[in-house]
Amino acid sequence: LAAAVGGVTYLTYKAFCPRARPDQKAAVNPNIKKNVEKVVDMFDLEDIGDKVAFCRCWRSKNFPYCDGSHTPYNRESGDNVGPVCLSRKK
Amino acid sequence: LAAAVGGVTYLTYKAFCPRARPDQKAAVNPNIKKNVEKVVDMFDLEDIGDKVAFCRCWRSKNFPYCDGSHTPYNRESGDNVGPVCLSRKK
């Protein structure tokens, strides 16, 4: 019986625990450009206008820019991430 | 018996699945400034030198700057994250 319980438990764990899945969604980036090996975004400083905010929560619908999606993500997950912001001095 | 298996399975799931824990470490940011509600970094564009790379994997030892820690993080997790890079035109 113990073996049966253990076996069912292990299979259930594999089936339902996201981190135990071999095809798990990755922790930091679940959705963006999952077809590329590494998502790197490059900009010329001269092309940045007065200000820009870059997403670091990987939930923006306008990635690589922050669209405020970090707020519902933080609320739902208990995380505390936010963008990196660059602006020109006034 | 089914109920017993179900019960043990559920308790095991709660005990071992990181995402099922109420006190789980957050998915995107496990360690950086966990005492602040939202980690936002602000820079003046004029203070950026020839180039800068900002970490978006939240594993850098030199956060908010990228120190290459995305590489072991991606390897170990199967994720595909990387920095946002800014540079001046040559």
Ligand code: FES
């Ligand atoms: S939307 Fe991702 S940091 Fe704001």
Ligand code: FES
């Ligand atoms: S160290 Fe985090 S993106 Fe490079």
